[in-house]
Amino acid sequence: MQYEAVIGLEVHVQLKTKSKMFCGCATEFGGSPNTQVCPVCLGYPGVLPVMNEEAVSKTIRTGLMIGSKVAGFSKWDRKSYFYPDMPKNYQISQYDLPLCAEGAVEIKLDGGKTKAIGVTRAHLEEDVAKSTHFETTSGVDFNRAGVPLMEVVSEPDMRSPEEAFAYITALKEILVSGGISDCDMEKGQLRCDSNVSVRPIGQKEFGEKVEIKNMNTISGVRRALAYEIQRQTAALQKGEKVSQETRRWDDAAGRTFVMRTKEYAHDYRYFPDPDLMPVVVSEEMIAAARKLLPELPEAKRQRFIKQYGLPEYDAGVLVADTALAGYYEKAAVASKNPKAISNWVMTELLGKLSEAKRTIGECAIQPEHLTELVALVDGGQISGKIGKEVFAEMFDSGKSPGLIVKEKGLVQVSDTGALEGFVNEAIAKSPKSVADFKAGNEGAINFLKGQVMKLSKGKANPQLVGEILQRKLRGG
Amino acid sequence: MSLHTLTIHQLREKLRRGNVSAREATQSLLDRIQSVDGKLKAYLWLDAEDALAQADAIDRSGIAKNGKLLGGVPVAIKDVINVEGQPCTCASKILKGHTSVYDAFVVQRLREAGAILLGRTNMDEFAMGSSTENSSWGITHNPWDLERIPGGSSGGSAAAVAADEAFAALGSDTGGSIRQPASLCGCVGFKPTYGRVSRYGLVAFASSLDQVGPFTKDVADGALMLRVLAGHDPHDTTSVPQPVPDYTAGLGKGVKGLRIGLPKEYFIDGMDREVEAAVRAAIKKLQDLGAEIVEISLPHTDYAVAVYYLIATAEASANLARFDGVRYGARVTGEDVIDMYGKTRGAGFGPEVKRRIILGTYALSAGYHDAYYVRAQKVRTLIRQDFEKAFERCDVIVTPTSPEVAFRIGEKTDDPLKMYLCDIFTISVNLAGICGVSLPCGFTNDPRLPIGLQVLGKPFGEETVLGVAHAYEQATEWHKARPNL
Numbered sequence: 001m002q003y004e005a006v007i008g009l010e011v012h013v014q015l016k017t018k019s020k021m022f023c024g025c026a027t028e029f030g031g032s033p034n035t036q037v038c039p040v041c042l043g044y045p046g047v048l049p050v051m052n053e054e055a056v057s058k059t060i061r062t063g064l065m066i067g068s069k070v071a072g073f074s075k076w077d078r079k080s081y082f083y084p085d086m087p088k089n090y091q092i093s094q095y096d097l098p099l100c101a102e103g104a105v106e107i108k109l110d111g112g113k114t115k116a117i118g119v120t121r122a123h124l125e126e127d128v129a130k131s132t133h134f135e136t137t138s139g140v141d142f143n144r145a146g147v148p149l150m151e152v153v154s155e156p157d158m159r160s161p162e163e164a165f166a167y168i169t170a171l172k173e174i175l176v177s178g179g180i181s182d183c184d185m186e187k188g189q190l191r192c193d194s195n196v197s198v199r200p201i202g203q204k205e206f207g208e209k210v211e212i213k214n215m216n217t218i219s220g221v222r223r224a225l226a227y228e229i230q231r232q233t234a235a236l237q238k239g240e241k242v243s244q245e246t247r248r249w250d251d252a253a254g255r256t257f258v259m260r261t262k263e264y265a266h267d268y269r270y271f272p273d274p275d276l277m278p279v280v281v282s283e284e285m286i287a288a289a290r291k292l293l294p295e296l297p298e299a300k301r302q303r304f305i306k307q308y309g310l311p312e313y314d315a316g317v318l319v320a321d322t323a324l325a326g327y328y329e330k331a332a333v334a335s336k337n338p339k340a341i342s343n344w345v346m347t348e349l350l351g352k353l354s355e356a357k358r359t360i361g362e363c364a365i366q367p368e369h370l371t372e373l374v375a376l377v378d379g380g381q382i383s384g385k386i387g388k389e390v391f392a393e394m395f396d397s398g399k400s401p402g403l404i405v406k407e408k409g410l411v412q413v414s415d416t417g418a419l420e421g422f423v424n425e426a427i428a429k430s431p432k433s434v435a436d437f438k439a440g441n442e443g444a445i446n447f448l449k450g451q452v453m454k455l456s457k458g459k460a461n462p463q464l465v466g467e468i469l470q471r472k473l474r475g476g
Numbered sequence: 477m478s479l480h481t482l483t484i485h486q487l488r489e490k491l492r493r494g495n496v497s498a499r500e501a502t503q504s505l506l507d508r509i510q511s512v513d514g515k516l517k518a519y520l521w522l523d524a525e526d527a528l529a530q531a532d533a534i535d536r537s538g539i540a541k542n543g544k545l546l547g548g549v550p551v552a553i554k555d556v557i558n559v560e561g562q563p564c565t566c567a568s569k570i571l572k573g574h575t576s577v578y579d580a581f582v583v584q585r586l587r588e589a590g591a592i593l594l595g596r597t598n599m600d601e602f603a604m605g606s607s608t609e610n611s612s613w614g615i616t617h618n619p620w621d622l623e624r625i626p627g628g629s630s631g632g633s634a635a636a637v638a639a640d641e642a643f644a645a646l647g648s649d650t651g652g653s654i655r656q657p658a659s660l661c662g663c664v665g666f667k668p669t670y671g672r673v674s675r676y677g678l679v680a681f682a683s684s685l686d687q688v689g690p691f692t693k694d695v696a697d698g699a700l701m702l703r704v705l706a707g708h709d710p711h712d713t714t715s716v717p718q719p720v721p722d723y724t725a726g727l728g729k730g731v732k733g734l735r736i737g738l739p740k741e742y743f744i745d746g747m748d749r750e751v752e753a754a755v756r757a758a759i760k761k762l763q764d765l766g767a768e769i770v771e772i773s774l775p776h777t778d779y780a781v782a783v784y785y786l787i788a789t790a791e792a793s794a795n796l797a798r799f800d801g802v803r804y805g806a807r808v809t810g811e812d813v814i815d816m817y818g819k820t821r822g823a824g825f826g827p828e829v830k831r832r833i834i835l836g837t838y839a840l841s842a843g844y845h846d847a848y849y850v851r852a853q854k855v856r857t858l859i860r861q862d863f864e865k866a867f868e869r870c871d872v873i874v875t876p877t878s879p880e881v882a883f884r885i886g887e888k889t890d891d892p893l894k895m896y897l898c899d900i901f902t903i904s905v906n907l908a909g910i911c912g913v914s915l916p917c918g919f920t921n922d923p924r925l926p927i928g929l930q931v932l933g934k935p936f937g938e939e940t941v942l943g944v945a946h947a948y949e950q951a952t953e954w955h956k957a958r959p960n961l
């Protein structure tokens with residue numbers, strides 16, 4: 001029998017806000033433990049929460065970006081369970097009236113097809129603290145406690161780990177481009193749980209659903225799902241039952257382990273938080289959020305292809321990173337040759353960045369300098385080869401290409417008199433290549449060209465060198 | 477006359493004239509506490525040196541002489557409200573040794589008004605109770621009869637004010653915890669409209685019902701205290717940004733032409749005869765003063781106690797979850813973290829608190845949530861509507877504060893339900909979110925114990941309530957009576 005997987009994802013995203021969800025503490029990542037805390041986010045006796053309006057507005061913006069219905073009336077609920085990383089032992093969340101309901105994220109499949117993955121809801125809550133376990137004790141860092149956290153719950157619309165991977169990638173693109181979150185998984189800004197079940201192809205009912213937690217990277221999600229689908233399928237094939245439970249993914253071991261079974265499922269005892277007024281979302285709030293909507297990645301990709309004449313692949317790579325797309329566009333919009341800008345970014349720039357382990361934000365080259373470099377090459381002031389040399393210098397020093405060319409005397413030699421001298425010298429030094437060429441081996445001319453470039457220290461205009469060589473060798 | 481027997485307005489007059497200093501006023505209270513609190517045990521904590529240092533600072537700054545509303549006036553604080561640098565245990569072992577790291581909004585207001593933060597008063601643990609017998613630190617005695625309870629949960633504050641151990645005290649009222657002890661101790665206790673006073677810094681029992689309010693020796697002092705405490709606080713989003721009237725200036729208008737509603741459901745069988753007689757006499761007095769008496773109905777009154785004990789305990793079960801030994805307060809170590817929670821909470825909470833946490837947890841549990849919590853919320857709406865309809869026909873409602881006077885220590889401790897019925901006339905007010913005051917309206921004969929009259933007003937109708945209470949008080953002598961200690 002053939003089986004298919006049914007996958008739904010719950011993605012938790014830390015919102016990019018200055019202060020926490022219900023107090024004034026900073027949200028920056030990486031502070032010393034328990035330095036970004038106050039009585040409110042430590043759950044001291046007598047404190048009260050005050051809602052962060054910016055977090056609400058960013059959630060509304062997310063809703064608009066994925067085509068959700070934004071609720072006119074939403075509220076806060078307490079979700080109760082005991083855990084040391086929960087300062088109040090309840091989490092302020094949204095239970096039955098989330099800010100955003102229904103929506104979809106489009107994913108790209110192999111062969112250029114697309115598929116819409118439904119989004120059930122997106123709601124706001126407060127993040128919990130971070131526990132660290134030492135040999136005999138545990139420590140809790142409450143810096144993270146209370147950071148605005150948006151939970152985006154998908155419909156069980158995915159059928160393979162690849163689709164799940166594509167969904168998270170697409171959602172991440174949307175959130176980053178919208179300025180909602182930086183979605184840095186290493187910093188825990190995007191975390192993901194999954195529900196997965198397996199059923200015989202053709203069967204309508206879902207199989208028993210298993211929840212997987214602790215998948216810390218997008219590729220980890222893919223591996224965990226692949227493992228779990230295989231585990232469940234094998235069980236069904238053996239005639240065993242899959243039991244409804246929560247399992248933990250162990251990336252090092254490459255398998256999932258039971259965390260808790262259905263009998264031990266939490267009863268969260270949700271009820272409306274009496275400390276917070278309901279959220280009434282006005283038309284004005286929605287209109288304000290709409291004004292801040294960015295161009296969606298897919299729309300931007302299409303525009304790049306059309307406006308800058310880029311191949312689909314290039315446009316896709318550029319758009320996948322909002323900051324990179326912004327960088328490219330700054331350089332391209334001022335250039336006569338946006339395609340060449342893309343070539344530089346795609347090969348030289350991305351290569352150098354990954355070599356240096358830097359992000360585009362940390363790049364020393366100003367976009368306008370890249371525009372200038374392309375103009376120098378296209379205008380024949382320097383050769384492409386010298387261009388690469390100049391680029392490397394730009395990458396290290398941040399200087400403008402014009403300045404580098406001037407300082408190093410790299411202006412291309414197009415003076416035919418000077419070039420003829422180099423050509424004569426090369427011909428004199430390489431009688432064998434000359435003979436080969438004359439014997440019909442056209443390729444031999446490249447060796448001579450190389451010699452000329454060497455003699456000119458790379459500054460000779462390669463096109464002119466070719467012409468002069470042809471004339472000299474044929475004309476003899 | 478000793479300073480400690482003065483009301484706030486009398487003391488302020490002397491301070492303003494420079495006849496007495498804040499230090500003298502504070503020292504007078506400290507002497508009084510020294511001589512009687514051994515019998516009453518109204519205070520849990522007091523730092524005489526610190527209180528005198530605060531008084532000296534106020535004397536030096538001249539605040540006592542200028543127009544500040546409470547300049548140089550010592551005020552006692554119920555042990556459930558945070559005062560930075562002072563202990564705050566909520567009379568619970570689980571917060572033993574806990575020191576507040578910040579000021580409650582109402583405490584900031586007191587400081588700004590020039591008050592001296594005198595000490596911490598006893599209460600039922602986490603404000604759960606009607607007799608102050610549920611305190612982990614011992615019982616407070618009623619100043620009129622030391623064998624009897626002072627009421628609760630703010631029993632320490634009520635006893636302190638009634639016994640001239642404080643000019644005023646703060647309490648909190650979730651189901652009657654200010655009004656009922658004020659009634660049983662013979663002082664004035666005001667419960668403001670929900671949202672009138674910020675809850676920031678009040679350790680929550682039931683967030684949708686809790687309000688902070690004052691205990692005072694007379695109604696004028698209550699108006700003064702309320703003027704200091706009331707107002708919007710951005711840190712409490714349930715506090716309402718509505719202007720605060722000058723409650724003191726609003727007094728003295730009388731009751732002529734005002735319609736006073738008597739809910740027929742509140743004059744019930746089984747009410748103490750002397751209580752009923754005193755309240756009926758008070759109503760007659762108000763009528764003589766020119767008020768019109770109208771009979772009204774609050775038909776859902778019978779459900780109030782049940783609704784209250786579902787909603788209040790449900791909220792409390794979550795509010796008290798934070799006391800787990802992880803970040804502050806007492807900790808009992810265990811095998812693992814779950815074991816530590818169990819042992820810490822098992823040792824830290826008293827039986828009444830445990831009973832209510834279990835009841836509230838049950839009311840919110842899957843399978844029972846709709847039948848209990850959701851239904852209770854629906855009935856709460858009906859109770860609120862009862863009052864809305866009633867207030868179409870009257871300006872204030874007058875009732876007994878409590879169906880009986882102070883009972884003997886230990887008399888009801890074995891029967892929680894009997895204890896819960898002490899709040900039968902006060903509970904609906906919190907469910908409806910309206911305001912109310914209890915003030916003295918007589919005594920039983922033998923033993924001589926105070927009886928309280930409750931005056932209830934519309935949401936944000938504090939001025940009217942204070943006006944009626946003041947008119948009655950000025951026409952009677954009850955508020956001048958003091959216990960013999």
Ligand SMILES: [Zn+2]
Pocket residue numbers: 020023024025036037038039040041042146
């Ligand atoms: Zn904080």
